[in-house]
Amino acid sequence: MHTLKERALHPLRRSGHHTFRALENISLEVKKGEFFGIVGRNGSGKSTLLKCLAGIYSPDTGKIWIRGRMSPFIELGVGFNPDLAARDNVVLNGIMLGLSPREARARYAHVIEFAELEEFQELKLKNYSSGMQVRLAFSVAIQVDADVLLVDEVLAVGDASFSQKCFDVFNRLRDEGTTIVLVTHDMGAVNRFCHRAVLLEHGEIVGQGEPEQVANQYLELNFNRDAPELSTGAERTGNGAARIIDVWCEAADGSQPAMYLQGQELRLCARVEFVEEAVDPGLTVEFENAHRVVALIASTAVEHERSGRFAIGEEAVFSVEFTNVLAPGRYFLIVTISRLGRGLEILDRSARETSVVVQGSVAQGGVVDLPIRAVIERAPALGRRRVQV
């Protein structure tokens, strides 16, 4: 209700306040020099928590203490004006972030050098590409010397080389003993940088501790929630000679967790009812990832080509088992019961009706993550053995 008119027209409506508790019962401590991660789903209260730390929102109850000077990176480039050139904007933004005008001017050269924008100094900001603007903003932000940094998902800025530079800066700051609180969705960053992390859900702390453990918990939370809502493009084909009644996954011990850890045994089972008599049927399971790429195909036909004769009305469970090397993510299953007759005869095929989530914290970026053995040898050892070319 923003105007009196609304108030007059709806005199009985209590001003439309729904109390929403963004954060509740949060208690945590970040030690000096720690790189502390705050993770959580959208709307879980991460940013509110960070803004409370930054002193932008004040909590209704409870207190927060800090020792030392703090610099929040809640948003880059606060105060940037598109009509001004780089210098004015750097000074403006620096002052916003707590520098004195003199300090801000003195650091201008560093800023512009770090941002790699020397050639574009005279250009008005509106003529910068968005990546350049972010680079400039980030460069100002790191010029503010602080004992405590609050960072809200700004790590992934600019192109690949600049983003590497940002990571380097955070690493350096961490090594110099700056306390850093990072809010992010990027579990990779959490694993790589954080000493400790906390997971928020509905404004409450649901997990706290080792970054790896918190990251896994976060992934689990994420995939569990989204599961039933996905439009899968499910389809059913086949000549109807058999019917797939049920498809499920299980771990080596027969349990059915919400997600399957990378590197462990995974068994995929399908219960099949035969409507007609079938000779030597086989099960094929395709794992299709989010990009609709089939990452893996597992089939019973390799080991059991001659599976025997199945009578009408008979039920059987076909299963394939393998070491889970799939990259973390959700996989849709295309399950086919087929038979080698004249060509391949598909008895029943259930596509994308079931999915399985693989969890792992070290995604290399490929479709699968195989166990890798790495060797590094120093040059002198090689040199002795190698013949000069």
Next chain:
Amino acid sequence: MSTVDYSEDLGDPIRGPSALSGDPRRFWHLTYTVARTEFKLRFYGSVLGYLWTLMRPLLLFGVLDVVYSLGKLGGYDSRYPAMLLSGVVMYTFFLEATGGAVSCVVDRENFVRKIQFPRLAIPLAVVLTAIFNLCANCLAIAVFIFIDGVRPRIEWIELPFIFVALAVFAAGCAMLLSALYVRFRDIRPIWDVICQVLFYISLILIPIERIYSKSTTLLHLWMLNPLADLMQQFRAALLGPVQPPHPGLPPDPSGSFSAAEAIGGYAHLMIPIGICVFITVFGFWIFNRSAPHIADNL
């Protein structure tokens, strides 16, 4: 929530946002930088730049002067144009400072939600920008009245104080309006109307002797408006007593009325001063109270 013993030293508590907190130097740097940028940007890209700052009140003045000289409103005072100009300039300042302040906090949402800083810097920066413009406009007045034949007077010492009083009053209104606007968007049209009324009742157009010749009581009531007092005091100090049109006549006393004389004594003058102080203190109080929650209420 359970009580925890925080007897060990945890450093300084984070207090959350407020109207005035932290380093006063930072407060000033922020206010000044924002105001300066705003001032620089106002006429960004225009060919004549700052000249437009002067043009606006001058044009308004020119139009009014022509219109009202046709109606002989100025009476026999040959310095009616100078009075009109000074009135217009002061009114322009007030309008800019307060009108610009109404939505300033809401407009700068990205600051308020993204960084920690003393919230009062926003409305005060708007007032400061208006002060910069006022200074530029004062040059215009100076040139004009010099051409008009007014020579420096000892009473000009008063002028800066009048400006300060006007600026404080404008800042009070700015704080009040900007804090209220966050909750009630009606403030904008309401304030527009009030400003329009203020234009007509603040002795900008109507010379004081017109009201004086109607009734003394009316004049006393009229002068309850703090803006009218500031205008009148400003002119009395700037221009001095009115010279009679013919050497033999006694000087018209009304032209040189100080604010105190116009309202009927220093005791009565306490009322507009009181209004002024009240609005300023009240404005600060309201702003200070709402500052911690501005970010939540936007």
